[in-house]
Amino acid sequence: MYHSIDHYDDDPHLVTVSPPRFERQMAWLRARGLRGAGMAELLAEHAAGRARGLVGLTFDDGYADFATRALPVLVRYGFGATVFAVSGRVGSYNAWDTGPRKPLMTAEQLRTVADTGMEVASHGRHHVPLPEVDDTELREELEESRADLEEIIGRRVTGFAYPYGRADAREIDAVRAAGYDYACHIRPDEPSRHALGRAYIGERDGSLRLRAKLVRHQMLWRSRM
Template structure:
């Protein structure tokens, strides 16, 4: 699958400097959506791939916008802007932290507190046509955990989300892009169809490569990141870098 998958975290009017690597402001997000529209891309979610059986015509000019952590502040601007443009996105929730905050970032990186969506907001998001995925249960580095613990993280988060949404959860975004050992076996056992990483050199359906969007991005760099050429470049670059 060679669809560009964009990765964002938090979008806000005046992002806190402590989270500068994970935050973009409203103007930058609007610019991103402008670029997607100007280049003729359609936003899709993983359910579209399954329902349309990954038809080549769908894949040719499509993009997936993904949001990690499910910041509640996305309802202030980003989500309304997506809805206004009839766009869709995939939102990844670390389920244990639902309705709480980004304690893992606060503890490890001393970043500002970010309030996360609660159950009602997830339900509202789904009713608006957005897709919800898992970001594990505890937001931990799965590559450092036992197979038993990883399976528990994958299954628990998926089960809870499906209970809330009353619909399937198709994908997971691995926290920190930390892919568990024996991930193929674990993903199949847990019932996921797709797994998302960050800048991974080689990909398959369980390790799909994502492209980060940052405050430092310009119109030109965003358009470049949407191109298949950039995706191939990252594939070779990341293989060499590793």
């Protein structure tokens, strides 16, 4: 689970990985015979029994630096990834954060990312904590965000990521009912296709920490799925 790939001076929410560190992390995966993949591809290959060696790479929020910093590295390594965009903030900035303002991808950048083979999926309309909204707003966050993104990229949007990694049974059921094929959580109490766990990756994650996180993640989800 990534967010922003960029140079920075201040990162109070720990959402940014510097480009040199990100490059080393991708090299670490390839050196171990692993390949980054988007979530739709990962799930399809898992269903077909061909997921060995694949690692799902996700980027929450749809920061503009995904297109300018992360995408060139991913393409160079032959990796795929999923970027979860906030449809109501396309071309704007991360208004939900109290820290430094970061630009979000424009519609043109989202189309370029999709045309390059990356998966574009939904992170809601306004990046609101879904357990705090009523049923009507929840439905709008799920359905309208997907419709808007599909219009922008001209492709189906089948995945969702819960803002702030927050989702209880109601929100998980609503995502399933809205027709999403899968949804990414962080550490769900009950893992499922619509509550997939992820491992946070940050600037401090060098080779030893990456190895520890990979092993921990594998052990955790093998025991719970």
